[in-house]
Amino acid sequence: MTCLSFLISPQLALHIPDGFLNLPTSLIAWMATIALISLALKRVQADYQERAVPLMGVCAAFIFAAQMINFPIPGGTSGHLLGGTLAGVLLGPWAGTLVMSIVFVVQAVFFQDGGLTVLGANIFNMGAIGTFGGYYLYKAIRFAIGRQSWRGMAVGVAVASWCSVVFAAIAAALQIAASGTIPLGVVLGAMVSWHVLIGIGETLITLIAVNFIWKVRPDLLFDAPRKPSRRIANG
Amino acid sequence: MLLLHIGAFQLAVASQKTTLWHALLPRTRLLCAIALVFAIALTPNGRWVTWAVYGAIIGGVILLSRVPWRTLLTRVAVETLFVGAVLLGTLFRDGGEVVWSWGILRVTTEGITVLGSVGIKMLLSLLVLNVLTLTTSIADLLQALVVLRTPPIVLAILTSMLRYLQVSVREFQTMQRAAASRNLTANPRTARLVLGNAIGSLFIRTYTRGERISQAMLSRGYTGIPPAEKASRLQRRDFVAIASTVAIVIIGQGIR
Known part of the structure; x- marks a missing residue:
């Protein structure tokens, strides 16, 4: 039964299956994604050096496991975490993007969750927009309010995680419409109306998880609150 | 999934x-x-x-x-x-x-x-x-990915992820069971709080585990370049x- 409820949870609608996108759309998304991943790979190797492989590996396993948790969304349905913004906040934009990409690769290749030909698009929507865009949105808001305050952190995380889900849904809808599979108005309406709601669940869970880490091990956050000098120097 | x-x-x-x-x-x-x-x-x-x-x-x-x-x-x-x-x-x-x-x-x-x-x-x-x-x-598929010019570092990350996937999932299930057995997941509000905290706590465990693993790997002579598989x-x-x-x-x- 848990398997079934997991199955029909609408969050998965963000994983576009094979056959929904045509050749030009898939190709453009693949090119953008490969460029981003290779850039992320370079940055991560430079930042983490020989720690890169084990750390990115366990973090990808963590995101994968976190995505499997079902939790109640206000309003009666249940959903599960996408984790893009969470990965960005915890690991930073480059490592976060890399980890999310690895998760989507594993989901597509080993578990047939999301198509193989559209993997580029899926990584772009949820990895690039969710993690990369989500991280910079969060950072801008947090640093505007105050780096040391939980209020700034909370507002930044909340806005970024909601936006990351909704914008990923918009991007997926645009790609599906550009491929001529479903008319733009229909797919945009369906995707956005669902994910506006799902984004609320994503926001709550991300916020609670980040709050826990903020209280217990704030030094593990990518932009740790109490040691500002080192991170700012590294940019 | x-x-x-x-x-x-x-x-x-x-x-x-x-x-x-x-x-x-x-x-x-x-x-x-x-x-x-x-x-x-x-x-x-x-x-x-x-x-x-x-x-x-x-x-x-x-x-x-x-x-x-x-x-x-x-x-x-x-x-x-x-x-x-x-x-x-x-x-x-x-x-x-x-x-x-x-x-x-x-x-x-x-x-x-x-x-x-x-x-x-x-x-x-x-x-x-x-x-x-x-x-x-899975092991064969990973090896086969070499032919697609997957960079060795990506392959190594994939391998390490798949190795620890089961560990993470089991740890999460244990936490969920523990919360459920203490009747903490009956109310949607507390369920969210408990599961969110579980995710936070799992990240802390994951990150420290990652550092332990990397130290163990380094102590066995790992230099950051994953060994190439002979095809x-x-x-x-x-x-x-x-x-x-x-x-x-x-x-x-x-x-x-």
Whole structure:
């Protein structure tokens, strides 16, 4: 039964299956994604050096496991975490993007969750927009309010995680419409109306998880609150 | 992801058979499957004959590989059930649209063409990929990814992720069970709080575990460059398989 409820949870609608996108759309998304991943790979190797492989590996396993948790969304349905913004906040934009990409690769290749030909698009929507865009949105808001305050952190995380889900849904809808599979108005309406709601669940869970880490091990956050000098120097 | 409930490392339930398909190197199987999936999924809508050709070939491969039909169909059913819901959702939405623009009947037939095409593409792709993952173990698939010029560092991260996947999932399930047994998940509000905290706590455990692992690896002489796997050489049957897959793909695209 848990398997079934997991199955029909609408969050998965963000994983576009094979056959929904045509050749030009898939190709453009693949090119953008490969460029981003290779850039992320370079940055991560430079930042983490020989720690890169084990750390990115366990973090990808963590995101994968976190995505499997079902939790109640206000309003009666249940959903599960996408984790893009969470990965960005915890690991930073480059490592976060890399980890999310690895998760989507594993989901597509080993578990047939999301198509193989559209993997580029899926990584772009949820990895690039969710993690990369989500991280910079969060950072801008947090640093505007105050780096040391939980209020700034909370507002930044909340806005970024909601936006990351909704914008990923918009991007997926645009790609599906550009491929001529479903008319733009229909797919945009369906995707956005669902994910506006799902984004609320994503926001709550991300916020609670980040709050826990903020209280217990704030030094593990990518932009740790109490040691500002080192991170700012590294940019 | 859905199939993780069955156990991540029992994915390849039919990997121990001795058939012609299994005799092919994992690389060859992966290449053939990818070529077929890309050909299927990127064929423009409405090319029924092309998909009939591909479908016949896939049927042949399924028979040849002696994948248990029950397992294959269950998996494909589980995977399409969800996507089917998405497709049906769009059809339902389309139904609403038709009433709005009743005058143009062509839109509806085109809608059905698109729906049928997308449905077939999805089904055939899922069949191919399921045959591949049912017959090829995760270790073999990882090794096969080398042929796609996957950077060794990505492969190493993938391997390390798959190794710790089971650990993370079990740890999470333990936390969930612990929360449920203390009656903390009955109320949606507290359930969210508990599960969110569990995710936070799992991240802390994960990160410290990652650092422990990297220290252990370094102490065994790891230098940051993953050791390269020695790939076995392609046999004649591998070349034949790849060539015939390419030929089938081209023939399928040529037929109208």
